[in-house]
Amino acid sequence: MQSDDVIWSVIGHEFCSYKVKTVTQNFCRNEYNVTGLCTRQSCPLANSRYATVRENEGVLYLCIKTIERAHTPANMWEKIELSKDYSKALEQIDKELKYWPNFTIHKCKQRVTKITQYLIKMRRIKLRQEPKLVGVKKKLDRREATRERKALSAAHLEKSIEKELIERLKSKAYGDAPLNVNESVWQTILDREKSGKEKELNVGAQLDMEDDETDGEEEEEEEMEEDWDAEGDEFVSDFSGDEDGDLDDELSDLEDVVDGGLGAEESGDDQSDDDSSPEDEPPSKTVLGKRKTKPTTARAPPRKKLDKPGRSSLFLNSTSSDLSLLFTGGPRVEVEIEREMESVPLTRSALANW
Amino acid sequence: MAPARFQPSSIKNKIKREEVTRKLKKSKNQAKLQKRLDQAKVEANDPAAKKKRISENVPRTLDNTREADPAMLSAAGPSSAQHVEFSNDIASDPFADYFNFTQDPTIPPKVLITTSAKASKGTYEFCDELVGVFPGAEFIRRKKGKGFEMGRIAGWAAGRGYKHLLVVNEDMKKPNAITLVYLPNGPMAYFKLTSIELTKQIYGHARATPHNPELVLNNFSTTLGHNVGRMFQTLFPPLPEFQGRQVVALHNQRDFLFFRRHRYAFRSPEKVALQEIGPRFTLKLRWLKRGLPAVQNFGASPDALEISVGTEELPGPPEETPMPEQDEESEMRPHEPVPVSNPPKDNEYIWRWKPELETTRKTFFL
Numbered sequence: 081m082q083s084d085d086v087i088w089s090v091i092g093h094e095f096c097s098y099k100v101k102t103v104t105q106n107f108c109r110n111e112y113n114v115t116g117l118c119t120r121q122s123c124p125l126a127n128s129r130y131a132t133v134r135e136n137e138g139v140l141y142l143c144i145k146t147i148e149r150a151h152t153p154a155n156m157w158e159k160i161e162l163s164k165d166y167s168k169a170l171e172q173i174d175k176e177l178k179y180w181p182n183f184t185i186h187k188c189k190q191r192v193t194k195i196t197q198y199l200i201k202m203r204r205i206k207l208r209q210e211p212k213l214v215g216v217k218k219k220l221d222r223r224e225a226t227r228e229r230k231a232l233s234a235a236h237l238e239k240s241i242e243k244e245l246i247e248r249l250k251s252k253a254y255g256d257a258p259l260n261v262n263e264s265v266w267q268t269i270l271d272r273e274k275s276g277k278e279k280e281l282n283v284g285a286q287l288d289m290e291d292d293e294t295d296g297e298e299e300e301e302e303e304m305e306e307d308w309d310a311e312g313d314e315f316v317s318d319f320s321g322d323e324d325g326d327l328d329d330e331l332s333d334l335e336d337v338v339d340g341g342l343g344a345e346e347s348g349d350d351q352s353d354d355d356s357s358p359e360d361e362p363p364s365k366t367v368l369g370k371r372k373t374k375p376t377t378a379r380a381p382p383r384k385k386l387d388k389p390g391r392s393s394l395f396l397n398s399t400s401s402d403l404s405l406l407f408t409g410g411p412r413v414e415v416e417i418e419r420e421m422e423s424v425p426l427t428r429s430a431l432a433n434w
Numbered sequence: 435m436a437p438a439r440f441q442p443s444s445i446k447n448k449i450k451r452e453e454v455t456r457k458l459k460k461s462k463n464q465a466k467l468q469k470r471l472d473q474a475k476v477e478a479n480d481p482a483a484k485k486k487r488i489s490e491n492v493p494r495t496l497d498n499t500r501e502a503d504p505a506m507l508s509a510a511g512p513s514s515a516q517h518v519e520f521s522n523d524i525a526s527d528p529f530a531d532y533f534n535f536t537q538d539p540t541i542p543p544k545v546l547i548t549t550s551a552k553a554s555k556g557t558y559e560f561c562d563e564l565v566g567v568f569p570g571a572e573f574i575r576r577k578k579g580k581g582f583e584m585g586r587i588a589g590w591a592a593g594r595g596y597k598h599l600l601v602v603n604e605d606m607k608k609p610n611a612i613t614l615v616y617l618p619n620g621p622m623a624y625f626k627l628t629s630i631e632l633t634k635q636i637y638g639h640a641r642a643t644p645h646n647p648e649l650v651l652n653n654f655s656t657t658l659g660h661n662v663g664r665m666f667q668t669l670f671p672p673l674p675e676f677q678g679r680q681v682v683a684l685h686n687q688r689d690f691l692f693f694r695r696h697r698y699a700f701r702s703p704e705k706v707a708l709q710e711i712g713p714r715f716t717l718k719l720r721w722l723k724r725g726l727p728a729v730q731n732f733g734a735s736p737d738a739l740e741i742s743v744g745t746e747e748l749p750g751p752p753e754e755t756p757m758p759e760q761d762e763e764s765e766m767r768p769h770e771p772v773p774v775s776n777p778p779k780d781n782e783y784i785w786r787w788k789p790e791l792e793t794t795r796k797t798f799f800l
Binding site: 207208209211216220224225227228230231232234235237238240241242244245246249250254258259260261262265268269272 | 688
């Protein structure tokens, strides 16, 4: 005990490795310190009789240092495990530290209280789901921001959107009398196709264009619609089985393909899209020829209200070029599935018998 | 070439040296300009020559020289290896409902938009815009607390008939990420959100109408890209109203998804006029997980209180004493909607972005 004062006169006033000096107060970093402050009473080095409460993995221990062992650092601290029950723990402290100065007992009990409180909080937090904290990576952010800027300039967004819209317009994806086009513009398009077609096909096919709206066979429509819709955004690819341009055959194939194809559409389309371009099948174009009618759809929910005759054969050539543009190795463009099948296109014989 | 070309750098006098280099550079640039002007003159008369020149001099870009990816769906059709995978994918397609058109295609799918807990003004403004973008979207403020984890909200929303849950995450008072969950047991995607520009910030913006928009999804080439594209597609009603002349575009360029919303008008068969509406933002996919968001302690009740009798201790001690943890694998709550599965404890990643995946500048994943 006589050395206590000496120790304190050195570490208290001069240097102590555990001391942390701040403007207002001094703290003690020693793990066995009861209060955490650097004061005469709470310095574990300068008191040969000392007691603390420490926690290890959720278990509280009362650590006591007595004069008899004060000179043997290895066995200095006697660890007494405290009960998990809070009140019992306090009683234990009272019992173990009987006849000790009130300061020590009081501080130990305060420490027990504080530790128990934070342990409870930790357990409660564990039950909750805290948001995961992720570090901000400045370098990564900076790099990605630059890349984004470059990608934006490489993207030519407006141009690509415009291109896409024009292609949809030209490929008749909007139907026969689309609501989103000017009359004059639409007329020009139709005229161009007519003139373009005249050069290639013969006049007979032209008559198809002037067909008035007839409700085709409902079921075929439905199936075709489903077909279409199932395909999602891709331009429907051809059903490569159809090599001949016979309309009837195409449609019948479509019906067959519908259920099997429904499943296959999803991914089949992706690839089949591109199948179509090289082969350039008329059937694939037929598919494109389908469009949806706006007015009727608005009224009746079921999509089967296609009144427009399918003009599949008509625009084959005009659309073919568009398609091939679409699927050449360049960026794949996907279109929303809004197509619905119209009625069955009329065949020549049907037309003759009209 | 002359054996030793005159180098201006050999002039020791700085003023003179600078003069000489400047003159040299200028003359070189003039020569180049002259050449280009002459070329332009020739091409003005002969468009074929121009075409030829352009077709010969295709610049190398990162998109041109993208590294071949086995997951890419190419124009040539699925390879033999891909066929099997595709049939599996088709069988297990989580978006089958949307693409089978079981419901009326004009009604928009319900989207629940919310934020992370304790959001701030910027996020709320962005969410308001999002509500305008998706027909069928609703915004609900997120509460903080134990019963409001994302997985729980997802389950609740699925029960109420929502098709998507969109959570806008906030960091430092700005929205920085979007988590998109496809509701009945669907996959969830987490995107980093950058470069947000609200409608009011866009100069000369158009006004949106309540028509269902058209969709343009550009440049999604791998299977992962397709997944993401289709997920995005399911947010909108399958049948657009062309009358509205609105188009929503999600353009993928080098793994960045640029979202734009425009009104269009066809001016001629070659020209479309676009006027931008609505918010403009960029997304980057960070991960794609299977199933609903995980909830760690779904249904676990908190520890019971344990008070021992006869204590007279310090004021303010806690009454609870620690009790052994309850089993976290608790039962489904009684009023949980039946068709929705219990949110899992942990999620399986379908795809995750890791820095080590980007081995070269030319690798992209979408």
